[in-house]
Amino acid sequence: TNLAAAALRIMAEFRTSSHGQTATITLTRPRALHALSGDMCTGIAQSLLDWRDDPAITRVIIEHDAGTRGFCAGGDVANVRSSAMEDSGAAGRAIFMAEYRLNHLLFTYPKPVITFMDGVTMGGGVGLSLPAAFRIATSNTLFAMPEGAIGLFPDIGAGWYLPHLPGNLGKFLALTGARLDGAECFWAGLATHYLPDDQLEAAKAALRSSGDEPAAILAKFAVDPPEARLAGNADKIARLFAGDTLEAIIADLAADDGKWAAKELRSVTAKCPTSSKVALRLFAEAPHVPDFAAEMRREYAIAANMLVRHDFIEGVRAVLLDKDNTPQWQPASPEEVTDAMLEAIFADLPTGEEWTPLTR
Numbered sequence: 001t002n003l004a005a006a007a008l009r010i011m012a013e014f015r016t017s018s019h020g021q022t023a024t025i026t027l028t029r030p031r032a033l034h035a036l037s038g039d040m041c042t043g044i045a046q047s048l049l050d051w052r053d054d055p056a057i058t059r060v061i062i063e064h065d066a067g068t069r070g071f072c073a074g075g076d077v078a079n080v081r082s083s084a085m086e087d088s089g090a091a092g093r094a095i096f097m098a099e100y101r102l103n104h105l106l107f108t109y110p111k112p113v114i115t116f117m118d119g120v121t122m123g124g125g126v127g128l129s130l131p132a133a134f135r136i137a138t139s140n141t142l143f144a145m146p147e148g149a150i151g152l153f154p155d156i157g158a159g160w161y162l163p164h165l166p167g168n169l170g171k172f173l174a175l176t177g178a179r180l181d182g183a184e185c186f187w188a189g190l191a192t193h194y195l196p197d198d199q200l201e202a203a204k205a206a207l208r209s210s211g212d213e214p215a216a217i218l219a220k221f222a223v224d225p226p227e228a229r230l231a232g233n234a235d236k237i238a239r240l241f242a243g244d245t246l247e248a249i250i251a252d253l254a255a256d257d258g259k260w261a262a263k264e265l266r267s268v269t270a271k272c273p274t275s276s277k278v279a280l281r282l283f284a285e286a287p288h289v290p291d292f293a294a295e296m297r298r299e300y301a302i303a304a305n306m307l308v309r310h311d312f313i314e315g316v317r318a319v320l321l322d323k324d325n326t327p328q329w330q331p332a333s334p335e336e337v338t339d340a341m342l343e344a345i346f347a348d349l350p351t352g353e354e355w356t357p358l359t360r
């Protein structure tokens, strides 16, 4: 009914609580696998600012509502897409502004944050995880940077975190959209701890009732993860994702006669070629980025330039709306993505329109 629909719309998409010295953000948008809306980003940042200045609070837990699927599936890309078609992307840019401000606030937060990556953790969910001092992988973790599937690019600070992963793992994650489980996240250093999912509520209860440091508390609940399947492919990833260009990586995968390379080649070539080239350039330029604020500034400019392109509108249509998974990319091949196109996507925004951090 209309009344029920209206009630669902005003239902809060996150809630906050505090127990002793521990504050908690709980994501409560289960119908979207807790994907971040712009309002969630703004509201969560406000709570974090309040707790930052509250001496009674020494640490913050980020979790999703118990009993629901997914930790956080991403950002508000369906609404960004609507904005691109209806208001030239103005509302979409505001959503990315709010999300990247939250990412930056978490990155610079002076108190330890503990993120429970318990379920689907993609894109926006990765942005809540990687800046946290304590990143808890679980038996339910499914981690990915899938933006190449929707004609976007690995954002939320991916250009800061991913280039530092060993053995070309960052390029592999960005170009294939590979899904990592909890054991693989721990193996790659994306997570700091691995907990069985039947220990999560006990670990949170201990963080809320004990005065001990988070590291000491989490050590009591962490276990050795199962073997990481990814470790067995690390040599191939290091070798076959070493190329500097998309064309070189595709050629190396195609020249390998193994089954693994053939499967990854299909993943790479299904992604938006412009997205993949943006990712490679983002990573190549990473050594020149002085700090995380500069990272957010460049990613925001890229997002603003990409969200109005055909590929983003088409990618969200194919993956999230029509779910036919047959996006028609423009250009459709790596060779057709010119340096001039990349220059336009990496162009600075006009003065006054750039990303800025939260000030309060």
Ligand code: QUE
Residues within 6 Å of the ligand: 031, 032, 033, 035, 036, 073, 074, 075, 076, 077, 122, 123, 124, 146, 147, 148, 149, 150, 152, 319, 320
């Ligand atoms: C790339 C993305 C997202 C994605 C899939 C991609 C993304 C996002 C979602 C998503 C998933 C399930 C939902 C939802 C959103 O999927 O950002 O509302 O129920 O939010 O390939 O960037």
